[in-house]
Amino acid sequence: xxxxxxxxxxxxxxxxxxxxxxxxxxxxxxxxxxxxxxxxxxxxxxxxxxxxxxxxxxxxxxxxxxxxxxxxxxxxxxxxxxxxxxxxxxxxxxxxxxxxxxxxxxxxxxxxxxxxxxxxxxxxxxxxxxxxxxxxxxxxxxxxxxxxxxxxxxxxxxxxxxxxxxxxxxxxxxxxxxxxxxxxxxxxxxxxxxxxxxxxxxxxxxxxxxxxxxxxxxxxxxxxxxxxxxxxxxxxxxxxxxxxxxxxxxxxxxxxxxxxxxxxxxxxxxxxxxxxxxxxxxxxxxxxxxxxxxxxxxxxxxxxxxxxxxxxxxxxxxxxxxxxxxxxxxxxxxxxxxxxxxxxxxxxxxxxxxxxxxxxxxxxxxxxxxxxxxxxxxxxxxxxxxxxxxxxxxxxxxxxxxxxxxxxxxxxxxxxxxxxxxxxxxxxx
Ligand SMILES: N[C@@H](CCSC[C@H]1O[C@@H](n2cnc3c(=O)[nH]cnc32)[C@H](O)[C@@H]1O)C(=O)O
Ligand SMILES: [Zn+2]
Numbered sequence: 001x002x003x004x005x006x007x008x009x010x011x012x013x014x015x016x017x018x019x020x021x022x023x024x025x026x027x028x029x030x031x032x033x034x035x036x037x038x039x040x041x042x043x044x045x046x047x048x049x050x051x052x053x054x055x056x057x058x059x060x061x062x063x064x065x066x067x068x069x070x071x072x073x074x075x076x077x078x079x080x081x082x083x084x085x086x087x088x089x090x091x092x093x094x095x096x097x098x099x100x101x102x103x104x105x106x107x108x109x110x111x112x113x114x115x116x117x118x119x120x121x122x123x124x125x126x127x128x129x130x131x132x133x134x135x136x137x138x139x140x141x142x143x144x145x146x147x148x149x150x151x152x153x154x155x156x157x158x159x160x161x162x163x164x165x166x167x168x169x170x171x172x173x174x175x176x177x178x179x180x181x182x183x184x185x186x187x188x189x190x191x192x193x194x195x196x197x198x199x200x201x202x203x204x205x206x207x208x209x210x211x212x213x214x215x216x217x218x219x220x221x222x223x224x225x226x227x228x229x230x231x232x233x234x235x236x237x238x239x240x241x242x243x244x245x246x247x248x249x250x251x252x253x254x255x256x257x258x259x260x261x262x263x264x265x266x267x268x269x270x271x272x273x274x275x276x277x278x279x280x281x282x283x284x285x286x287x288x289x290x291x292x293x294x295x296x297x298x299x300x301x302x303x304x305x306x307x308x309x310x311x312x313x314x315x316x317x318x319x320x321x322x323x324x325x326x327x328x329x330x331x332x333x334x335x336x337x338x339x340x341x342x343x344x345x346x347x348x349x350x351x352x353x354x355x356x357x358x359x360x361x362x363x364x365x366x367x368x369x370x371x372x373x374x375x376x377x378x379x380x381x382x383x384x385x386x387x388x389x390x391x392x393x394x395x396x397x398x399x400x401x402x403x404x405x406x407x408x409x410x411x412x413x414x415x416x417x418x419x420x421x422x423x424x425x426x427x428x429x
Contacts, residue, residue: 001047001399002027008052008365010035011380013059013341014354016333019379024057026361029174029399038357048401054369055393056379058336059353060119060141060362061309062343065209065247065268065297067125067147068134069105071112072097072424073302082215082277090302094126096427102127104419106134109307111413114140115406116308116389119362119397122245122268122297122347124182124209126158128165136173139402139410141362143245143347144169145182145209150193159196166204176398178349179204180245185211186222186230194237207243207348210234213256214248215279231256240265243348247297248273249287250280257283257290266293266346269338271315273299281323284316285330295343296335308389313339317384332384365394 003026011019022035025046033040070090077089097105102125113121120141125131128146135142146165148158162181170179183189183197189210201208213219213230222230231252234240240263247268249260260267269284287294296316298307317335321327344353351359368376372386395403402410 002045003048003050003361003396003399003401004046005050005052005057005365008055008057009368009379010057010355012355013333013337014356019056024052024355024363026396026399029361031355031357031359031361031363033357034355050365050394050404052365055365055367056383057355058117058364058366058383059340059355060364060395060397061117061339062295062347062353063113063118063121063297063307063309064245064266064295064343064346065270065299066109066121066123066307067300068109068121068123068131069097069102069125069127070300070302071108071307072101072105072420072427073300074305076302078276078305080277082279083217085277085303093427097127099127099130101423101427103130103134104416104423106131107138107411107416108420109301110134110138110140111408111411111416112301112307113309114138114395114403114408115392116310117364117366117392117395118307118309119364119395119402120343120347120349120352122180122209124184126161128161129169132165132169132172132177135177137410139176139397139400141176141349141352141397143178143180143207143209143349145180147182147184148189148193148197149184150189155193159200162200163204166200166206170204170206174398178347180207180209182209185214185218186233187218191237194234194239198238198242201242207245208239209245210239210247212246212249213251214274215277216251219251229253229256231259235259235263245346247299248279248282250274250282252283252287257286257292260287261290261292264293266295268295268297268346269316270297270299270312271319272312273303275315275319276303276305281319284320285324288334293342293345294338295346296339309339310383310387310389310391313384332378332381335384336380361396361399363396364392366391367393
């Protein structure tokens with residue numbers, strides 16, 4: 001479809017040159033014209049015109065790390081440290097989830113994400129074929145991995161399911177779905193199991209999405225078992241020969257940071273999950289200084305407890321300022337870039353995360369007609385420090401209008417809420 005958004009505010013994150021106003025033209029799933037950049041062919045006529053006045057147009061936000069269906073476990077187990085939370089609460093409950101539960105829980109997450117301006121998410125969960133179905137019907141973009149745990153009896157099954165996903169879903173839904181491999185963490189993936197994961201990565205040229213160095217416990221456990229850091233353990237197995245998305249990276253040595261930088265690995269920073277589980281503070285300024293690509297993620301809704309990337313941006317900025325005792329750390333434009341352009345790079349999605357002609361048409365319109373977004377001294381800073389997910393008015397993904405006037409057009413939201421309520425009740429009984 002040909003869409004013209006008229007007279008919106010635009011910011012150029014590439015040049016950080018402030019905010020201008022102009023039109024945005026979309027044709028098919030691509031941006032054709034953005035403000036003064038790009039050309040409309042002679043006689044080009046839009047099929048849809050959207051009034052962009054008093055709205056800021058941004059690239060869709062990219063949630064680099066989540067477990068979407070964990071919306072089902074939102075506030076089921078709070079105020080616990082990671083290992084206790086996982087082993088005593090979450091994993092026993094997850095063992096009861098069915099494929100249908102995961103489908104509806106994922107749809108709930110997608111509703112929440114679209115309503116708060118997220119157009120792409122990177123997921124690690126199970127029943128991933130059902131996650132893919134939810135992505136397909138909802139119109140969102142996603143990188144999906146089947147979480148792989150190498151201890152216990154589901155190890156081989158997880159590998160087999162990953163192979164099936166790579167065969168069936170890689171590039172599916174008009175290219176909106178990518179499949180990654182998801183070895184859960186160093187402490188759940190012994191060396192011989194990691195080797196099998198890497199063989200699969202080699203065969204299918206797939207990337208690796210893994211939790212790394214999340215807690216002090218993990219550092220101690222991996223040191224006890226292997227005499228090295230989690231990053232060194234993964235490195236020695238050859239994990240960093242592949243595209244890597246490393247979630248958390250809270251505890252890193254200088255050498256670990258060098259390893260990540262040299263390998264071109266990307267980090268998914270999840271400040272709210274790290275704060276809520278009291279895991280610690282990731283050395284994000286150090287990673288950025290070393291040239292590592294850092295995206296932002298919410299982690300699952302059971303350790304956050306929402307999927308609002310506006311909140312996550314604000315938390316990221318504030319956390320590192322107070323931690324370093326330096327308000328100049330992580331300025332707003334850099335944080336917005338982490339949630340858009342850098343997120344796209346972390347997920348190895350080309351032509352995404354910037355408003356530039358030729359890029360994929362994933363964009364959001366944020367309504368600036370709210371008290372907390374006035375006056376408009378600096379709309380970019382507003383996005384990080386003042387805006388909320390609920391300010392997002394319109395969402396376009398892959399050139400398709402997925403939400404307009406805050407109404408989601410692809411999913412029956414009432415049905416999703418009802419299904420999830422009923423399933424959550426059954427899970428507890
Ligand atoms: N449990 C699955 C495989 C793992 S999927 C990804 C897993 O990561 C878990 N998870 C969620 N948040 C975190 C976190 O912050 N750190 C480590 N694991 C997490 C989540 O509960 C889920 O079990 C199975 O039975 O096959
Ligand atoms: Zn996680």
